[in-house]
Amino acid sequence: MTIKKTTSLVCEALTEDLSGVSLKEIELPKISPNQVLIKVKAASVNFPDLLMTQGKYQHKPDLPFVLGMEGAGVIEEIGSEVSKFKEGDEVTFGSWGNGAFSDYVVVPEDGPQLKSKSLNFEEAASFQTAYLTAYVSLVRRGDLLKGENLLVHGATGGVGMAAVQLGHKMGANVIATGTSEGKLKNTLDWGASHYLLTHKEDGVSFRDEVKELTEGKGADVIYDPVGGDVFDESIRCINWGGRILIVGFTSGRIPTAPVNMPLIKGFSIVGVRAGEFGRRDPDKGKENIEAVKKLADEGTLKPHICKRFKLKDAKEAIKFLSERKLVGKISVVME
Numbered sequence: 001m002t003i004k005k006t007t008s009l010v011c012e013a014l015t016e017d018l019s020g021v022s023l024k025e026i027e028l029p030k031i032s033p034n035q036v037l038i039k040v041k042a043a044s045v046n047f048p049d050l051l052m053t054q055g056k057y058q059h060k061p062d063l064p065f066v067l068g069m070e071g072a073g074v075i076e077e078i079g080s081e082v083s084k085f086k087e088g089d090e091v092t093f094g095s096w097g098n099g100a101f102s103d104y105v106v107v108p109e110d111g112p113q114l115k116s117k118s119l120n121f122e123e124a125a126s127f128q129t130a131y132l133t134a135y136v137s138l139v140r141r142g143d144l145l146k147g148e149n150l151l152v153h154g155a156t157g158g159v160g161m162a163a164v165q166l167g168h169k170m171g172a173n174v175i176a177t178g179t180s181e182g183k184l185k186n187t188l189d190w191g192a193s194h195y196l197l198t199h200k201e202d203g204v205s206f207r208d209e210v211k212e213l214t215e216g217k218g219a220d221v222i223y224d225p226v227g228g229d230v231f232d233e234s235i236r237c238i239n240w241g242g243r244i245l246i247v248g249f250t251s252g253r254i255p256t257a258p259v260n261m262p263l264i265k266g267f268s269i270v271g272v273r274a275g276e277f278g279r280r281d282p283d284k285g286k287e288n289i290e291a292v293k294k295l296a297d298e299g300t301l302k303p304h305i306c307k308r309f310k311l312k313d314a315k316e317a318i319k320f321l322s323e324r325k326l327v328g329k330i331s332v333v334m335e
């Protein structure tokens with residue numbers, strides 16, 4: 001292996017302010033017979049990247065670790081037993097601990113997938129996590145049906161954007177929510193029929209607007225990566241037999257549900273962990289990945305990249321994410 005070192009964004013200490021994160025030159029592990037070396041072209045910034053630097057994510061890699069959940073690049077070298085790929089193949093990959101915010105990564109052969117020709121490197125790096133989350137949520141866990149009303153919270157973030165696009169493709173009436181009208185206008189281009197502000201001057205309030213848009217019924221499926229007060233209000237505007245999909249807690253508060261509400265209104269609260277779904281049921285997990293790959297290959301769904309950072313500025317990319325400035329996805333581009 002000719003490449004022995006890589007420049008990477010490394011977390012060496014868990015802090016609230018990213019002070020434990022810095023760019024470093026580190027040794028690459030030697031390629032084993034079933035591994036490949038990837039020259040990274042682009043990586044996606046995800047909310048778990050921030051949470052992992054604070055020790056608040058469910059996956060807690062040992063310190064120090066390299067940040068970056070997913071990326072795209074070109075295979076530069078393959079191990080002696082690798083048969084799935086060849087040098088020069090364009091691929092996407094997920095990575096924990098020896099992450100994608102690097103010039104080069106070494107990953108097992110069964111990790112990468114061939115990059116969809118319909119996506120460039122930045123789009124491909126930003127596709128898998130967001131759209132797999134949306135697919136498992138709406139298809140596997142939410143059983144979203146054509147003609148149903150889908151309420152998507154956090155709709156201007158990466159996983160929210162994917163849910164808006166996929167929900168529209170599935171024939172749902174999509175209502176997007178967020179905290180910035182300027183950012184929410186983008187959701188109309190992604191397939192939303194309407195958008196609503198969740199936060200008003202007197203607090204979180206949107207139940208009346210949702211009921212008005214759904215002829216008094218409420219939403220059939222609610223996609224919630226926000227939690228907190230947004231969840232509390234959501235259980236007041238869900239239809240009989242509805243499904244609230246718990247995707248995350250970007251608000252910072254994990255809510256508690258008064259269990260008399262699901263009893264009275266007959267709705268379900270459903271947890272979503274797209275990756276764990278595949279680990280628990282590998283066959284369905286494989287089907288999920290193939291379905292998402294098909295969506296990418298079709299070229300009808302594409303992530304909106306709102307801002308690009310160079311690798312040397314990857315720490316600033318995570319800071320930008322923490323300030324809730326993004327619309328869609330943020331990309332780290334390697335020089």
